[in-house]
Amino acid sequence: MKNKRKILITLALCALIIIYGSYFIKNQKKLAIEQFRTSEKQLIKEIKQEASENPSHSLVESTQDDSDMFLMVPTDSQATMIKDVQEDMAKLADSLIKNKDKATPTKTVLSAKVKNTQQNVTFYEYEKKQYDWSKEKKKWEESTQPLKEKTLINQLTGNKLTLGDIFINQQNLSKLSRNIQEELLAAAKDSKKDIEKILALPQLLATQTDFTYGDSKITIPFHQKNAYINTYTINYEQVGRFLNPDFISSHYLKETPIETVVPQSKVVALTFDDGPSDKTTPAILAILKKKKTPATFFMLGQQVEKFPDLVKTIADDGHELANHSYSHPKLTDLSIEDARQQINRTQAAIFKASGVLPEYVRPPYGSFNYETAVAIGLPLINWSVDSLDWKTKDSKKIDTEIKTTIGADSIILMHDIHQETADALEKLITDLQKDGYRFVTISDLLQTTPKPLTVYYSSTNRQDIPNQ
Ligand SMILES: [Zn+2]
Structure with missing residues (x-):
């Protein structure tokens, strides 16, 4: 009987201790949370207070996944935030949040500082001030760290320096x-x-x-x-x-030398597209050699890969090698990346065959826009005289077409893939030479250093390709 009572009392005491203990722990937790909340409010208040005392910045708050970020974005003389700096800071904040340890509550102040200025350029560098909540010490621990990112602002445009x-x-x-x-x-x-x-x-x-x-x-x-x-x-x-x-x-700074085109009387350039072809190009080369006439060959990369020895012969004969794309697509229909591939594959093929890295491109169908011209990155050479050999396929008509449309500084378009073109060539050169014409390569015709983003139709007709 006595023992039973003892056990009961002990049990009751235990229960009391457990109830009180758990109440005590709960209370302690509640207290800790309250303490954290109060101190968090105080910290945010201080951060905002400090920001408001800084006149050349605006405060941007961003809360993501419980990570509080405060961006001190610099402002211009009209108190407007500098947009490109703000964008970079937002990106920086995102990457900081992504890499953050999620278990500890933190507040981060990201600020931009003018590191220096140099001839119309302002350099901004970034600094991260982080407050981590320490559960043991029940306070915010502060640390400051410079970041490696930079933003350069063009003072004349207010945008990033490009x-x-x-x-x-x-x-x-x-x-x-x-x-x-x-x-x-x-x-x-x-x-x-x-x-x-x-x-x-x-x-x-x-x-x-x-x-x-x-x-x-x-x-x-x-x-x-x-x-x-x-x-x-x-x-x-x-x-x-x-x-x-x-x-x-x-x-x-150095001044650009002024290059002038000296009008030459009756100097023209023969150009041959779409080859080389093992069927027709050798005959054309033989005539050009016989007549001591240089020409420029705008070659397709896929043909170059088929006949690399022919490409080498063209170069050895003193002709100029140029790029006409890899497989003759309309470049303006392609993505920028695909257009660039068309040019680069051909550049590589011609270089491997001959050791020459072409300086010019003739876009297939003569079609281009600003974007393709940028992707090409080389001067574009179109033509002023179209032999129409691709259309008539008739050596007599080719001869007549050229003779009736030729000018003193023409670029003449022909194709070294048609037998009729080869058939017309010798008589054409003989007659035009008799008439006082002299044949040169594109480089010699243009005289000045040709420029990318410019299209040349003849030595005197050249047009810059505007960005619109
Ligand atoms: Zn073509």
């Missing part, structure tokens, strides 16, 4: 892209093996904002997987005439 700002226009950048290809080929141990990877490097584009900008050079990263090179550095010293004086010290 390659187009520094190098004036896309024409200059396309020319620089080509120069880079030539430089890498010259330095390559086995250029024919490396040609595809060199051509595959992304083009320099006027809209590009991703680069490291210094006061004597600029470094451009190539982010592509397995890129031939990861970065390319352009020293201002070497590219003086491509630089914009608004951003680059006058010390580096």
